[in-house]
Amino acid sequence: MSRPAAVLIGPPGAGKTTVGLLAAALLGAGFVDTDDVVEEAAGKPVSDIFITDGEPAFRELERAAVASSLTGHSGVLALGGGAVLDPATQDLLAGQRVVYLATGFAAAAHRTGLDAPRPLLIGNPRTRLRELLAERLPVYEGLAWATVTTDDRDPQEIADEVAEIVSAAIAAESGEGAGTPPAGPGTGLPEPPP
Numbered sequence: 001m002s003r004p005a006a007v008l009i010g011p012p013g014a015g016k017t018t019v020g021l022l023a024a025a026l027l028g029a030g031f032v033d034t035d036d037v038v039e040e041a042a043g044k045p046v047s048d049i050f051i052t053d054g055e056p057a058f059r060e061l062e063r064a065a066v067a068s069s070l071t072g073h074s075g076v077l078a079l080g081g082g083a084v085l086d087p088a089t090q091d092l093l094a095g096q097r098v099v100y101l102a103t104g105f106a107a108a109a110h111r112t113g114l115d116a117p118r119p120l121l122i123g124n125p126r127t128r129l130r131e132l133l134a135e136r137l138p139v140y141e142g143l144a145w146a147t148v149t150t151d152d153r154d155p156q157e158i159a160d161e162v163a164e165i166v167s168a169a170i171a172a173e174s175g176e177g178a179g180t181p182p183a184g185p186g187t188g189l190p191e192p193p194p
Helices: 016-027 034-042 046-053 055-072 087-093 105-112 125-143 155-174
Strands: 006-009 031-033 076-078 098-102 146-149
Touching (some): 016 155, 031 034, 034 055, 087 125, 146 155
Parallel strands (some): 031 076
């Protein structure tokens, strides 16, 4: 059983897929987006699942996709923005290298375009995005092993930082890298997961 090198979380528009693909390439690892796993299992796009089957059906598929990916994927894993709200998923994320891609409202609104097919932003998208950010922010922060800010930054720059943090942690955990400082308080690196 393997575990992901990193699990990316954050709101819609944080860049989890874009940054995840770039970080995976830097780490020489594979990339999985749980939305893709859900779509493959359902045989239709996420937006269609929401419309035809409803959010509870989507969340059930998402929960299964996250659980299987956390134990079966050793690369970079991107979770859907709302996946972290599930208590079972939160439990599964304990001890993982969870990287929160912190994104403010203005950047998230710009990146989502507020017209892309994002099922949870139907209705008044600006108001709904503000509500989602307010609801999820404490969860993202609570699950984060490391936080990388994304506002006003290029995806490659963000991916470089994610890969650097993850590489340093993996090296420290395995005892590789002569002169690699241990992770933890005062080192600039997050504590390794237990």
